[in-house]
Amino acid sequence: MVTLQRKGIPDLVTIHITGGRIIDPSQEIDQIGDLWISRGHILPAGGASDDAEVVIDATGLIVCPGLIDAHVHLREPGNEEDETIATGAASALAGGMTSVACMPNTIPALDNQAAAEFVILQAQRARKVNVYPVGAVSKGRKGEELAELGQLVAGGAVGFTDDGAPVASASLMRRALQYAKMFDRVIMQHCQVPELTVGGVMNEGFESTRLGLGGMPAAAEDIMVARDIRLAEITGGRLHIQHISTARSVELVREGKRRGVRVTAEACPHHFTLTDERLRTFDSNFKMNPPLRTWSDVEAVIGGLKDGTIEILATDHAPHAPEKKMRELDQAPFGIVGLETLVPISILGLIEPGHLTWPEMIRKLTVNPAQLLGIPKGTLQPGADADVTLIDPEVRWTIDPSKFLSKSRNTPYGGWEVRGRAHTVIVGGEVRYTLGGIVQQGSKDNSQ
Numbered sequence: 214m215v216t217l218q219r220k221g222i223p224d225l226v227t228i229h230i231t232g233g234r235i236i237d238p239s240q241e242i243d244q245i246g247d248l249w250i251s252r253g254h255i256l257p258a259g260g261a262s263d264d265a266e267v268v269i270d271a272t273g274l275i276v277c278p279g280l281i282d283a284h285v286h287l288r289e290p291g292n293e294e295d296e297t298i299a300t301g302a303a304s305a306l307a308g309g310m311t312s313v314a315c316m317p318n319t320i321p322a323l324d325n326q327a328a329a330e331f332v333i334l335q336a337q338r339a340r341k342v343n344v345y346p347v348g349a350v351s352k353g354r355k356g357e358e359l360a361e362l363g364q365l366v367a368g369g370a371v372g373f374t375d376d377g378a379p380v381a382s383a384s385l386m387r388r389a390l391q392y393a394k395m396f397d398r399v400i401m402q403h404c405q406v407p408e409l410t411v412g413g414v415m416n417e418g419f420e421s422t423r424l425g426l427g428g429m430p431a432a433a434e435d436i437m438v439a440r441d442i443r444l445a446e447i448t449g450g451r452l453h454i455q456h457i458s459t460a461r462s463v464e465l466v467r468e469g470k471r472r473g474v475r476v477t478a479e480a481c482p483h484h485f486t487l488t489d490e491r492l493r494t495f496d497s498n499f500k501m502n503p504p505l506r507t508w509s510d511v512e513a514v515i516g517g518l519k520d521g522t523i524e525i526l527a528t529d530h531a532p533h534a535p536e537k538k539m540r541e542l543d544q545a546p547f548g549i550v551g552l553e554t555l556v557p558i559s560i561l562g563l564i565e566p567g568h569l570t571w572p573e574m575i576r577k578l579t580v581n582p583a584q585l586l587g588i589p590k591g592t593l594q595p596g597a598d599a600d601v602t603l604i605d606p607e608v609r610w611t612i613d614p615s616k617f618l619s620k621s622r623n624t625p626y627g628g629w630e631v632r633g634r635a636h637t638v639i640v641g642g643e644v645r646y647t648l649g650g651i652v653q654q655g656s657k658d659n660s661q
């Protein structure tokens with residue numbers, strides 16, 4: 214329960230969160246205790262001398278650094294019918310995120326300083342979560358010429374990718390890794406050899422043959438992962454493998470790390486909870502890129518999450534309006550929404566079967582993505598920005614896409630009965646979400 218002690222409070226109040234299980238992997242903390250916030254920052258243990266304006270009873274809840282999703286698509290500008298920065302940020306907030314990094318496959322592409330600044334401005338206007346733009350590697354994401362990486366950094370870009378498409382050219386990728394290294398920024402790659410996936414709608418294998426659908430072989434991913442790890446090795450640049458989905462890719466990242474290559478990887482919930490057998494329904498909500506793979510791939514992704522080969526959980530939130538996504542399987546766009554199902558599906562796929570502990574999972578959603586993006590987030594250290602997520606780990610609910618705050622409803626998890634959900638989300642010291650609704654700015658009654 215969130216209790217307001219005083220009326221007419223300013224936005225940046227003192228907040229006292231009592232009796233929660235505080236999990237902060239950045240400080241190796243996992244203990245029952247209190248957390249104090251004042252004027253937008255975390256206070257040292259012991260808190261404030263005055264009474265707090267807001268007291269939140271967190272008994273039975275997990276209190277952790279605000280979750281960070283390093284891979285979302287917000288569609289603005291160009292496809293505002295699918296999502297906008299404001300609706301995507303609202304969806305992120307409802308999912309427990311306080312920061313997201315958005316991909317550059319907008320129209321036009323996010324490949325210049327003004328485009329990066331526009332994203333940050335729209336996010337500030339929306340006042341939901343922090344949105345960090347990821348710039349394009351190549352001009353117009355065409356894979357030909359390097360974008361103005363330095364100007365993108367000046368505009369606030371935290372990394373680079375041509376996501377939606379791979380950087381196919383090895384020489385362009387090599388130069389991108391070299392150049393981004395000068396800014397200590399990461400190149401995030403959608404690993405796929407494009408020639409091997411032409412006409413594909415799902416994983417190539419037994420199921421695609423049986424269904425008579427065009428396949429995308431695992432090797433298309435593996436080959437690109439191998440190439441890029443080698444390019445990261447010879448350049449000393451930072452490489453991040455986005456939405457890793459194959460057993461061989463996980464093994465390649467593991468080997469690369471062993472050799473000291475600066476490579477990181479992320480996994481998305483659908484790649485550790487679903488397989489290509491789901492396509493038997495011909496439901497386009499099981500169509501995404503990279504595609505759902507086989508059980509042995511799912512097991513390998515889980516193995517990579519367990520041993521730290523994959524240090525980040527991300528959604529690849531890819532909203533598409535119903536009129537586009539509801540077309541026949543081969544016509545429908547790739548991608549699914551994920552922000553509002555990340556927490557429960559990760560609990561289902563990782564915590565409940567005992568693959569990860571809560572601190573291990575929260576590490577992959579806080580301090581690790583913060584390090585990847587080079588942002589001062591993901592920690593509850595005194596003085597840090599007060600971005601805090603309270604998770605109710607036990608609440609049972611049924612996923613209902615019609616209730617999503619995202620503009621789109623393209624989820625494969627509709628109707629699933631799940632456990633766990635964001636309860637209260639604090640961004641920059643403001644309570645912006647409590648279970649049941651966005652807290653309206655200036656309307657304090659809603660936060661009760």
Ligand SMILES: NC(=O)N[C@@H](CC(=O)O)C(=O)O
Pocket residue numbers: 286318376377378403500501502503529531532546547548549
């Ligand atoms: N993942 C997807 O299936 N789709 C993403 C693009 C991408 O992440 O490659 C999209 O922008 O729709």
Ligand SMILES: [Zn+2]
Pocket residue numbers: 376377378403455456502503
């Ligand atoms: Zn991608």
Ligand SMILES: [Zn+2]
Pocket residue numbers: 284285286316376377529531
């Ligand atoms: Zn993506």
